[in-house]
Amino acid sequence: MNPALIGSPSQPVTLSDAKLSAKDLSFYYGTFQALYNISLSIAPHKITAFIGPSGCGKSTFLRTMNRMNEILRNTRVEGELTLDGQDLLAMDVTTVRRRVGMVFQKSNPFPKSIFDNVAYGLRVNGMHKRSVVEEAVERSLTHAALWTEVKDKLNKPATALSGGQQQRLCIARALAVEPEVLLLDEPCSALDPIATLKIEELLFEIKSLTTIVIVTHNMQQAARLADYTGFFFMGKLVEFDDTRVMFQNPHKKETEDYITGRFG
Amino acid sequence: MASSTYIANIPRRSGVRVLYDRLRGGDEIAYLVTLACAVATLLIVALLVGELWINSQPTVKTFGWHFLTSSRWDPNSGNFGALPFIYGTCVTSFLALLIAIPLGVAASVFLAEMAPPKLSNILTFLIELLAAVPSVIYGLLGIFILVPLIRDYLVPVLTKLFGYLPIFSGDFYGVSFLSAGMVLAIMVVPFIVSVSREVLLAVPTDQREAALALGATKWETTWQIVIPNALTGIFGSIFLALARALGETMAVTMVIGNTPKITASLLSPGYSIAAVIANEFAEASGDLYVSSLMFLGLVLFGLTIIINAVARILILTTQKRGA
Known part of the structure; x- marks a missing residue:
């Protein structure tokens, strides 16, 4: 844990070695402003969670970090966003998305085999050497805690897996290209408690490989998993701090109200 | 209790x-x-x-299966064979699909994936209007516009470049397999475009997002993820086009030349099943003549079913392999 952060006054958290960093970031869908001047830093090899009620902007913020919002028309970003100190908004968008991977709310495997799903990211980034691809597929599936379950049926269609397995497959697919940051948009919202637990355990394991940012509706999940937690409300980052501080001793009244279940 | x-x-x-x-x-x-x-x-x-x-019993009794394999069609001497018409129907339909599939699928990809939604909607509306144009109009278009264009520009190039091939040999008089195939292609393209566009648009956004999130470009996503996802529906649109091409009567009659001959050259005139029924039914004299035309109708029906079945089996096998 970064000693500079523990017990430090909340937001904006600034780090000298931040993996990802936003400064005065605002986002618009047409004329509707969805994010207001967000400033925060994501610590490397930590799990950062964003919580907040539906429509508060946490997913929108997550999707600006790999510029996924750009596929929508009439959207606009203002402010700064840096990846390792480089301007993320000016980078080649495919490079950004290879370096900042994403797992979605609903598992979305391609209608291909399990192997081809995990290999897709490698192939699309120019890696076609069979031995290297095979090795990466096994490694990614192992990290996603799925290898033992699927190693004998790699050529079976991915859509035949259970919901929890599909979501872990999507995590494996994202890990295969070795992203520096992994964004997860409510990855467990459609899963049962056991499948959720498996994913939480594996996220804890892969922290050493990549920096994790997770959006969740489940406050217990944030409390269990995250090193840092940010609370979004009405498009603003209300509070961002060490998870323990956020849940035990929040500085803002809105945070306390949300965490104790008084609204949201 | x-x-x-x-x-x-x-x-x-x-x-x-x-x-x-x-x-x-x-x-x-x-x-x-x-x-x-x-x-x-x-x-x-x-x-x-x-x-x-x-x-069609008189014909069945007189010729049997030989009717399907005989290429003689001579009402005056009482000889009837279906082969030139089967050949003409297949060749023109195949030619039509050969032109219409790449054109239609590419256009639908543009409309679904590349074009701004407003432009896409306007263009789709116009293309779907083409599907409502009566086929006799396409026939006129073929006679007065397409045939002269083919004669003046396309055929000289084809004979110069590929004249040594049997399919482009011989003289060109305007009416031909090539003209019929091209008119048919224009007629079936709207079906392919409008259905394929719908199925491409129906591919879930999360599939596109998954590919983009791995660093795929827009085109890689379209080509490797969206199109394979929509493939069954695209094949469906091709069936629709094929069914239309096989049965199209009026426009084909106007440009195919109505000559019951089997020749390798696409530049020669030919005949199709639907065209011969439409042309000769009214003046057919004698039981055998009428029943031969009836039998041709049955053959067209069977041909449509067989071609559709084969195409469906083809899809099923590719799907099993691809899944």
Whole structure:
């Protein structure tokens, strides 16, 4: 844990070695402003969670970090966003998305085999050497805690897996290209408690490989998993701090109200 | 005990009364009405086939299977063979698909994936209008615009570059397999475009996002993820086009040349099943002549079914392999 952060006054958290960093970031869908001047830093090899009620902007913020919002028309970003100190908004968008991977709310495997799903990211980034691809597929599936379950049926269609397995497959697919940051948009919202637990355990394991940012509706999940937690409300980052501080001793009244279940 | 007492308290009703109540509930009526409609459509097909079969008996008895393999069509001497028409129908339809599939699929990819939504909607509306144009209009378009263009610009190039190939050999008089195929292509493109566009648009956004999130470009996502996802539907649009091409009568009659001959050259005139039925039925004299045309109708029906079945099997096998 970064000693500079523990017990430090909340937001904006600034780090000298931040993996990802936003400064005065605002986002618009047409004329509707969805994010207001967000400033925060994501610590490397930590799990950062964003919580907040539906429509508060946490997913929108997550999707600006790999510029996924750009596929929508009439959207606009203002402010700064840096990846390792480089301007993320000016980078080649495919490079950004290879370096900042994403797992979605609903598992979305391609209608291909399990192997081809995990290999897709490698192939699309120019890696076609069979031995290297095979090795990466096994490694990614192992990290996603799925290898033992699927190693004998790699050529079976991915859509035949259970919901929890599909979501872990999507995590494996994202890990295969070795992203520096992994964004997860409510990855467990459609899963049962056991499948959720498996994913939480594996996220804890892969922290050493990549920096994790997770959006969740489940406050217990944030409390269990995250090193840092940010609370979004009405498009603003209300509070961002060490998870323990956020849940035990929040500085803002809105945070306390949300965490104790008084609204949201 | 309590529950059985309760049930006993419900007043008993007569059978008719119960039936009336049930019918009023709607399930039975809905079942009967929809069943009747489903049976009626099947009945129409069965009647059609039965009628064609009965009326083609003189030909079946005279020529047997030889009718399908004979290429002589000479009403004056009483010789009837279906092969030139089967050949013409297949060649023109194949040629039409050869041109229309790449054109239509590429256009639908543009409309679904590349074009701004407003432009896409306007263009799609215009393209779908083409599907509503009567085929006789396409025939006129073929005679007055397409045939002169083919004669003046396309054929000189084809004969110069590929004249040594049998399919582009011989003289060109305007009416030909090539002209019919190209008119058909123009006619079926709207079907391919409009259905393919719909199925491409129906591919879930999360599939696109998954590919983009791995660093795929927009085109890689379209080509490797969106199109494979929509492939079954795209094939469906091609079937629709094929069915239209096989059965198209008027426009083909106007540009194919109406000559029952089998020649390798696409530049030669030919004939198709639908065209010969339309042209000769009214003036057909004698039982054998009429029944031969009837049998041709049955052949066209069978041809459509066979080609559709083969294409469907083809899709199923590719799907199994790809899944």
